[in-house]
Amino acid sequence: MEDIISLCKRRGFIFQGSEVYGGMAGTWDFGPLGVSLKNKIMSEWWNFWVEKRDDMFGIDAAIIMNPRTWVASGHTATFADPLVECKNCHGRFRADKIANGITESVTTEEFQSLKVKCPTCGKTDWGPIRKFNMMFETHIGAVLPDDKGEIAEKSVAYLRPETAQGIFTNYKNVVDTIYPSLPFGLAQQGKAFRNEISPRDFILRDRECTQMEIEYFVHPGTWEENFEKLLKENHYFLEEIIKLPKSKIHDLEVPASDRAHYSKRTVDFMFDYPNGEEELMGLAYRTDFDLQNIARESGKNMEYRDKNTGESFVPHVIEPSIGVERLILAVLSSAYTEDEIDGNKRTVLKLPENLAPYRFCVSPLLKNKPELVEKAREVYAMLREKYTNVTWDDSGNIGKRYRKQDEIGTPKCVVIDFDTLEDDTVTVRDRDTAEQVRIKIAEL
Numbered sequence: 163m164e165d166i167i168s169l170c171k172r173r174g175f176i177f178q179g180s181e182v183y184g185g186m187a188g189t190w191d192f193g194p195l196g197v198s199l200k201n202k203i204m205s206e207w208w209n210f211w212v213e214k215r216d217d218m219f220g221i222d223a224a225i226i227m228n229p230r231t232w233v234a235s236g237h238t239a240t241f242a243d244p245l246v247e248c249k250n251c252h253g254r255f256r257a258d259k260i261a262n263g264i265t266e267s268v269t270t271e272e273f274q275s276l277k278v279k280c281p282t283c284g285k286t287d288w289g290p291i292r293k294f295n296m297m298f299e300t301h302i303g304a305v306l307p308d309d310k311g312e313i314a315e316k317s318v319a320y321l322r323p324e325t326a327q328g329i330f331t332n333y334k335n336v337v338d339t340i341y342p343s344l345p346f347g348l349a350q351q352g353k354a355f356r357n358e359i360s361p362r363d364f365i366l367r368d369r370e371c372t373q374m375e376i377e378y379f380v381h382p383g384t385w386e387e388n389f390e391k392l393l394k395e396n397h398y399f400l401e402e403i404i405k406l407p408k409s410k411i412h413d414l415e416v417p418a419s420d421r422a423h424y425s426k427r428t429v430d431f432m433f434d435y436p437n438g439e440e441e442l443m444g445l446a447y448r449t450d451f452d453l454q455n456i457a458r459e460s461g462k463n464m465e466y467r468d469k470n471t472g473e474s475f476v477p478h479v480i481e482p483s484i485g486v487e488r489l490i491l492a493v494l495s496s497a498y499t500e501d502e503i504d505g506n507k508r509t510v511l512k513l514p515e516n517l518a519p520y521r522f523c524v525s526p527l528l529k530n531k532p533e534l535v536e537k538a539r540e541v542y543a544m545l546r547e548k549y550t551n552v553t554w555d556d557s558g559n560i561g562k563r564y565r566k567q568d569e570i571g572t573p574k575c576v577v578i579d580f581d582t583l584e585d586d587t588v589t590v591r592d593r594d595t596a597e598q599v600r601i602k603i604a605e606l
């Protein structure tokens with residue numbers, strides 16, 4: 163993990179958030195190469211799930227939603243972690259993360275009886291367990307404290323803790339406007355915010371993340387077959403489009419005791435990260451839980467009327483949900499390789515071609531030979547026109563350029579030398595094998 167974090171910083175993929183001011187815990191900024199990788203992953207997802215399908219539609223909802231959203235969804239009451247404070251050093255921790263064998267619903271008595279040592283100072287003197295709501299609170303409009311210095315409760319709003327509710331709250335709008343046949347899915351990509359007590363593991367557990375979620379609406383009698391279909395399609399997306407190694411993805415059937423009370427089936431896609439097995443994405447059968455909550459809180463009818471049978475019912479929902487940062491780390495850690503070329507150690511990022519920030523790097527063999535530079539510029543312009551994501555590099559010597567392009571995962575380096583001027587051929591060097599072939603410019 164340390165090697166990957168270091169490469170991400172060194173090459174401009176991912177930086178600590180607000181680094182210039184000493185950082186901001188649990189936030190990360192994407193640099194030029196990171197944002198390129200992130201955008202490619204997000205657009206592969208959007209193409210696969212929305213653009214190429216007849217049964218999926220996109221949504222882009224506001225981040226700040228009416229607070230009744232979170233009352234209806236249960237987040238106001240239950241989106242909370244058990245927080246415990248050490249009376250000696252005043253360190254604050256998630257109780258279920260510092261003690262073995264307890265759940266989020268641990269009580270003060272249970273926790274204190276375990277005699278857990280404070281991870282910071284080693285004492286066992288704990289305060290009571292308190293529920294800490296993880297939603298980020300904000301205030302809407304021109305808000306001033308009253309005479310007592312208090313801010314009116316009615317101005318409170320939250321940064322959304324998940325994108326899913328932005329989809330559920332638009333279900334009725336979509337049905338009323340485009341009236342899609344069941345089953346159909348609504349997809350959304352966007353930011354979600356969780357005030358984690360202790361963010362850690364690089365971009366795996368951050369306070370601000372980008373989610374890609376689908377709510378797939380089905381007739382209640384067909385949830386099992388649709389669940390199986392989505393399970394297969396999600397594997398296909400991860401393995402064939404994002405090209406994650408099959409051997410690192412493990413389906414975990416979440417046992418009833420760990421599932422949300424309304425869910426009859428949830429499968430977590432676990433992934434072998436550098437720091438161990440962690441959840442990459444989840445596929446959950448949510449029944450009609452969310453639409454019924456909205457119907458109750460809003461007083462609006464959430465029923466769907468079947469065009470053919472005339473039957474009216476509230477659809478059930480299957481939700482594939484994935485965090486972009488988790489997917490990026492899965493991609494980076496699968497691509498990260500250390501090997502040896504001609505007796506020299508090298509670091510190489512074996513990114514799939516469709517995700518690599520640059521597809522080609524073009525360079526003149528020598529940058530002080532104007533005729534080589536001119537020819538290389540021609541080839542660069544031609545490839546750029548064709549592929550867009552092409553980079554130019556004439557720094558250092560050719561060996562150093564290869565090293566750099568290996569580290570950022572550029573699949574092919576194209577080098578223009580004196581032979582090019584004679585016969586219009588170039589050297590194309592392959593990132594993974596370091597093999598070089600000579601080919602015609604027209605065949606690039």
Ligand SMILES: [Zn+2]
Nearest residue numbers: 248251280283
């Ligand atoms: Zn302590």
